[in-house]
Amino acid sequence: MSEAKVMIDLQHVSKWYKDFQVLTDCTTQIRQGEVVVVCGPSGSGKSTLIKTVNGLEPIQQGNILVDGIKINDPKTNLNKLRSRVGMVFQHFELFPHLSITENLSIAQIKVLGRSEAEAKQKGLAYLDRVGLSAQANKYPAQLSGGQQQRVAIARALSMDPIAMLFDEPTSALDPEMITEVLDVMVGLAKEGMTMMCVTHEMGFARQVANRVIFMDQGKIVEDCTKDDFFNTPRGERAQQFLNKILH
Amino acid sequence: MEWFTAFFQDLQLSAPALWHGFSITLKVLCFATVGGVLIGTLLALMRLSSIRVLNWIAKGYVNLFRSIPLLLVLMWFYFAVPFIYTGVTGNYLTMDTALVSSIVAFMLFEAAYFSEIVRAGIQSIPKGQTDAASALGMNYSQSMRLIVLPQAFRKMTPLLLQQTIILFQDSTMVYAIGLLDFFRTNYVRGDLMSLLTQYILFAGLVYFTVSMIATYIVKKLQQRLTV
Numbered sequence: 001m002s003e004a005k006v007m008i009d010l011q012h013v014s015k016w017y018k019d020f021q022v023l024t025d026c027t028t029q030i031r032q033g034e035v036v037v038v039c040g041p042s043g044s045g046k047s048t049l050i051k052t053v054n055g056l057e058p059i060q061q062g063n064i065l066v067d068g069i070k071i072n073d074p075k076t077n078l079n080k081l082r083s084r085v086g087m088v089f090q091h092f093e094l095f096p097h098l099s100i101t102e103n104l105s106i107a108q109i110k111v112l113g114r115s116e117a118e119a120k121q122k123g124l125a126y127l128d129r130v131g132l133s134a135q136a137n138k139y140p141a142q143l144s145g146g147q148q149q150r151v152a153i154a155r156a157l158s159m160d161p162i163a164m165l166f167d168e169p170t171s172a173l174d175p176e177m178i179t180e181v182l183d184v185m186v187g188l189a190k191e192g193m194t195m196m197c198v199t200h201e202m203g204f205a206r207q208v209a210n211r212v213i214f215m216d217q218g219k220i221v222e223d224c225t226k227d228d229f230f231n232t233p234r235g236e237r238a239q240q241f242l243n244k245i246l247h
Numbered sequence: 248m249e250w251f252t253a254f255f256q257d258l259q260l261s262a263p264a265l266w267h268g269f270s271i272t273l274k275v276l277c278f279a280t281v282g283g284v285l286i287g288t289l290l291a292l293m294r295l296s297s298i299r300v301l302n303w304i305a306k307g308y309v310n311l312f313r314s315i316p317l318l319l320v321l322m323w324f325y326f327a328v329p330f331i332y333t334g335v336t337g338n339y340l341t342m343d344t345a346l347v348s349s350i351v352a353f354m355l356f357e358a359a360y361f362s363e364i365v366r367a368g369i370q371s372i373p374k375g376q377t378d379a380a381s382a383l384g385m386n387y388s389q390s391m392r393l394i395v396l397p398q399a400f401r402k403m404t405p406l407l408l409q410q411t412i413i414l415f416q417d418s419t420m421v422y423a424i425g426l427l428d429f430f431r432t433n434y435v436r437g438d439l440m441s442l443l444t445q446y447i448l449f450a451g452l453v454y455f456t457v458s459m460i461a462t463y464i465v466k467k468l469q470q471r472l473t474v
Contacts, residue, residue, distance in 0.1 A: 056378055083384025093379035097397050106393060107383035159383065 004031040006065075007163050007194045008053055013062035015048065022048050023059070024218045030163070030196055035189045037205040037226075038198045040215035041241060046198045047090075049215065050165050053196065054085045067162055083111045086156030090168040092148040094140035094155070100127065101136045104155050112159065119158070126154035130184050146177030153184055163194040170201055202245055206230065214238045254445035261436045268432030269453075271346065275418050275428065279353035280411050286354065287361025292391070294366055305362070312359035318420055320356050324348040325424040345426040349418075357414055364406050368399035405469040412461050416454060429453070 008030040015023040022045050030036050038046045051057040052064060055071045055078050064071045069081055094103050104123025108114045114122070127133050130150035132143075140148055149169055156164060166185065170178045182204050189195055189208035199205070205212055205226060212229035214222035214237075222229060222238045233239050258265075293305035312320070325348040329340040372395050380390035400407075419430040427435070430450050437446025 051378075054382055056381060079381075079384045079386050081384075082382055085382075087379075087382035089375055089379060089382075091373075091375055093375045095376065095379070095394055095398075097401060107380075107385060110389055110393065111384040155383075 004033055006030070007032050007034075007067055008196060009063075009065040010049075010053070011063040011065070013049070013052060013059050013064060015052065015057065015059045015061075022218050023052070025062070026215075026218075026220050027062075028213060028220060028223050030194060032194050033192045034210045035193075035195045035197070035208050036211045036213060037209040038196065038213045038215060039200060039202075039205070039241070039245075040221075044215040045218040046215045047167050048218075050167050050196060050198050053165055054082045054087060056087075079111070083107070083159055084162050086153075086159060086161035086164040088149070088152050088156055088164065088166045088169045090172050092140070092145070092152045092172075094148055094152055096140050098139075099136075100132075100138055100140070100143075100151055103140065103151060104158050107155075108158055123154070123158045126157045127151065129157075130154045131180075144177060145173045146180045149173065149177075149181045150184055153181075153188075157188075163196065164188065166195065166197040166199065168198050168200075170199065200245060202230075202242075214241065216241075250445070254442050254449070257436070257440050257442055258449070261432075264436065265429065265432055268427055268429040271427060272415070272418055272429040274346070275349050275353060275421065275426075276411065276415055278350045279357055279414060279418075280407075282350070282354035283357030283361045283414075284365070284407065286358035288365050288396070290358060290362035291365035291369060294362065295369060309359045309362055312356055317352075317356055317417060318423055321349065321352045321420060321424060324352040345421070345424050348424060349421045349426050349428075353414065353418065357410070360410055361407065364403055364410065365399065368403035368406075369395055371402055372398050401472065404472065405465050408461070408465045408468070412458050412465070415461070416458060419454075 006029050010026055010028050013023055013026040014021065026045075026049060028036075038050065040046050048057055052059050053066065053071075055064075059072055062072075066081060066085060069076055071078065071081060094100075095106070098106060101120060101123060104127060105114075105116065105119035108119035108122060109116055112119075124133065124136060127136060130153060132147055132150055132154070135143060135147065135151070140151070143151065153169075169185070170181050173181065178201070182201060185195070185197070185204065186208050197204070197209075209226045212222070212224065212226055213220055214229070214233070214235070216237045221235050222233060224234075229238070230242070233242060290305045290308060293301040294309070296302060325345065328344050328348055328351075332338070332340045376394055376398070377390050380394045385393065418428060421428050422431045422434070425431070433446040433450040434443070437443035
């Protein structure tokens with residue numbers, strides 16, 4: 001794994017909201033094909049961290065490189081870079097005024113310049129992959145939360161991303177819907193997709209993660225392999241967190 | 248009874264003129280609404296933009312037009328436009344500018360009100376939607392045109408239509424610059440035929456009926472959009 005190329009490279013990233021520092025000197029690397037789970041108590045800055053990766057949250061210090069391109073460089077075409085990084089949100093954020101098919105194809109057509117037929121074909125193929133081809137002509141409001149999130153994953157995949165970012169993809173879901181979303185994510189991980197996932201699903205972490213990053217108060221406290229994290233967490237804070245979440 | 252029959256007899260003769268007057272009212276209404284919404288949307292985007300100069304311009308515009316009476320705007324345009332035209336070109340403006348002045352004045356005036364409605368509409372769309380659009384690589388213009396404005400306008404439609412109904416009533420103010428809209432046509436005809444009371448009552452009834460029906464439709468629409 002160590003010889004694979006670095007897809008996401010965070011170097012000493014710091015961020016402030018006015019006087020309040022939300023991220024402090026965060027450094028980590030995610031290599032191609034790696035699945036990294038980011039966890040930590042609420043307010044620890046994990047969602048903020050993942051949103052800095054595609055520039056949804058600007059940073060004040062440090063550098064972020066995605067596939068070798070510096071995202072905090074004003075000369076970088078941020079929109080172009082974002083179109084290559086898939087993102088899945090806590091609240092799905094499907095476009096409610098568009099049908100499922102249109103949700104899947106709109107960015108492919110308008111951003112990537114694909115033809116309508118090609119975009120539709122691609123979108124529907126991914127919709128089939130997440131097991132929802134029957135819903136193609138419905139509108140987001142007609143689907144359950146779990147279904148909406150699977151469509152959101154299909155929408156991101158339709159852009160042929162080089163990496164996928166997941167920002168608490170299951171936190172807004174009813175328990176019985178979490179599995180259907182996690183199954184899709186596990187499938188992706190097994191296919192070798194580069195993934196950065198903010199999640200509290202430790203089962204998912206155990207199953208497919210290569211590494212676990214533990215954050216607290218805006219700092220990366222632990223950054224180690226999955227086995228190390230679950231068996232021998234070094235920091236006291238991570239031990240407390242694990243005790244709370246696993247029991 | 249005579250009071251009535253005389254009026255109804257005359258109404259048959261004046262119907263084409265009244266209809267023409269009504270079409271003028273509709274013209275003012277349509278152009279002012281469409282133009283007002285377009286300019287209003289532009290103002291709303293300026294108001295919400297992070298560029299400070301645009302912000303100030305939009306804010307100034309809205310405050311200006313909300314602080315002066317509509318009648319004044321109307322008259323100012325009517326009298327100023329030929330004056331400026333003469334000043335710029337050296338010729339006298341021979342065409343009647345009442346209709347154009349009315350449309351422009353209402354358009355600019357309504358734009359200030361529409362811009363506030365559009366601004367509220369845009370702000371009611373959750374930030375997650377623009378985040379999702381950005382994450383898919385859309386630029387500002389794409390995210391506005393394809394994602395935010397279509398949703399915002401759907402939410403705003405009842406409010407925009409309500410404002411248009413108010414405009415329908417306010418449009419009678421073109422009376423002041425002599426434009427023969429529906430109301431003024433009624434007035435002139437009534438004056439001429441000594442049936443002034445009847446014609447003004449009739450005009451009131453028409454405005455009332457149209458506004459009531461339109462309001463009812465907007466209410467129904469609102470229910471359908473919120474469900």
